[in-house]
Amino acid sequence: MTENKILPIYFDNAATGGFKPDGVISATKTALEFCANPGRSGHKLSLACLERVYACRKLLCDFFGGYSYDRVIFTKNCTEALNIAILGTLKAGDEVVTTVAEHNSVLRPLEHLKSKGVKSFYAPLDVNGEIDLNALASFVTNKTRAVIITLASNVTGVAPDINKLRALIPENCLLICDGAQACGHVEINMKESGIDALAVAGHKGMLGIQGSGALLFSERFNPAPVLFGGTGSESQNLNMPDFYPDALESGTVSYPAIISMGEGALYLKENMLKNMQKTEQMCAFLCDSLVKIKGLKLYSKHNPYGIVAFGLENMQSEVAAYNLSEEYSICVRGGLHCAPKMHEALASDGLVRASVSAFNSMNECEIFIKAVSELAQK
């Protein structure tokens, strides 16, 4: 693993992973230089691309303990995957139980569905800042079609015990998980954890490029299409084909993006555990150091996602992030991180979020702590 030794210090990996393994970069470069259209034509170049796309479906299915490779569909980002899982599944009269820790990629589709007769309930945080799973379970009724929950908060890195949650809710209740911050950081096994749908961001922990994402889902989870168009299959049918993955993949897929995510998964099969340990170590160091700074309030605990959120008494989060960038060449994100209910629950009007990956270094963490200490004293 190459450590980043040059400035700027990129601590915004929860927005987009700043560093990719060499294998991802080279495979993606090759894929973009010459890619025929997978699944559209029968010639050998098109078929070769199609074969690799299917190999990536199988790879992701194995990587996440998925149900079957035809239930792995490729999307442009995690948001599209969540939209398909939510808009393609929920109907008027359904109830949904979700949490205040969700990202706008969950909150906004649900808000849209409110006018269509889908009612949502939001589980709060407990006194420790964890998602209150017992409160969540108490919202579940016989009308609850699905529980939708992030596998790790993009604000604080807090993560629910998903197996405990599954045991708390009825078997027939669908479990939809936002994997944006968790995928590629920790082991996820859909079948073992009873996850019905997992939305994956390709360009964060999965180490792929922007434009990559996926939705994996169970045999009892049958989302309807949200987008409609050519699939290269059943072309005479004016409706979308009724089989997966075709039903949910309209128009040309992004071969380079798919390859990048597949290569990311290959790399992670070998390196995830090692990377997780390093990320946890840096995250712990950041938390333990930040908490000692006067005038700083820490909102994160040790976590394997590398996410550390804090507020400064003397400075708004966006101003702090701006100063870190301008004065120290350190990239972090201020503001609400597209998670308004989480900030409300934390009684915050914006936080600084540093997010490290295994490609960062302890040396960078030390520089960062020094910079924040200085800022806190301004």
Added chain:
Amino acid sequence: MTENKILPIYFDNAATGGFKPDGVISATKTALEFCANPGRSGHKLSLACLERVYACRKLLCDFFGGYSYDRVIFTKNCTEALNIAILGTLKAGDEVVTTVAEHNSVLRPLEHLKSKGVKSFYAPLDVNGEIDLNALASFVTNKTRAVIITLASNVTGVAPDINKLRALIPENCLLICDGAQACGHVEINMKESGIDALAVAGHKGMLGIQGSGALLFSERFNPAPVLFGGTGSESQNLNMPDFYPDALESGTVSYPAIISMGEGALYLKENMLKNMQKTEQMCAFLCDSLVKIKGLKLYSKHNPYGIVAFGLENMQSEVAAYNLSEEYSICVRGGLHCAPKMHEALASDGLVRASVSAFNSMNECEIFIKAVSELAQK
């Protein structure tokens, strides 16, 4: 321009452009190696990406004679752009006039809207195989909200005179154009032609990578979101922001894909005319040579899109395409090309489509004609 001198001969550019200019490849490679998240954070790397994304909006707006750069939104492909234009605009009670030449990226969204009370009418081809614009105009009533038309058929390369069409339909009727096959091949000026919405494929004539696409639209065209999620703006708002481009760009955009399309546009600003002439020349040669082959029926005329469709008396189109690939290493597409009504109108159950780009060569065209001649005699 580099000519392709090695086998296989790639004549499937209407599916995905097989060759990209060096500038596109190198800019995209750079973009994928390090891209922060444009529009999500305030640090310098994120802002630098955001600035380039906006430069690409301006570039495309200028390139297509668009209305304003904030009405250029980036999509994952042309299909998503068409879905936003169609599903985001049409309401129960609306009528649509479209054509039999449309791709499933138009036909399938319209079929979906049928159950929601949107009625569609399909203009036929005239005796010359052209889209019958007078017939089209005759379907327009005071309930007609939009005319949706391809700027070039992906099956035969036949193209409507869009200025003539605009003059034939009422001023208040929205004009939505599918630019999948036309963009990057011929000049398009939205304002001059009164086009309200233009859907762009990034990976065909625009010379970008797969995963790139765009929708450009006029000030009176105000599509509602089809996908919902984080935008990095108005994060406390559970509804999508009501301004463009944010309203229509949920989740992280694909910076490498956007850069590739922008670089493609830059290249085309200099080279489109020259490339068009070369493509037209090759297309004319193919048409004029194919029409002489016994047992072959030609469905295309000279066109600047490089599209040539034909049928063989002795062989199904998929079999012919397969043989061209296996025996001659020539890549073309057989079948229905996701345009079922067009094939119905042509009384075809599948055609061979060769599609050349300016990166192909006359030498390749000659090899192709020889191969087809041999196949036709089998």
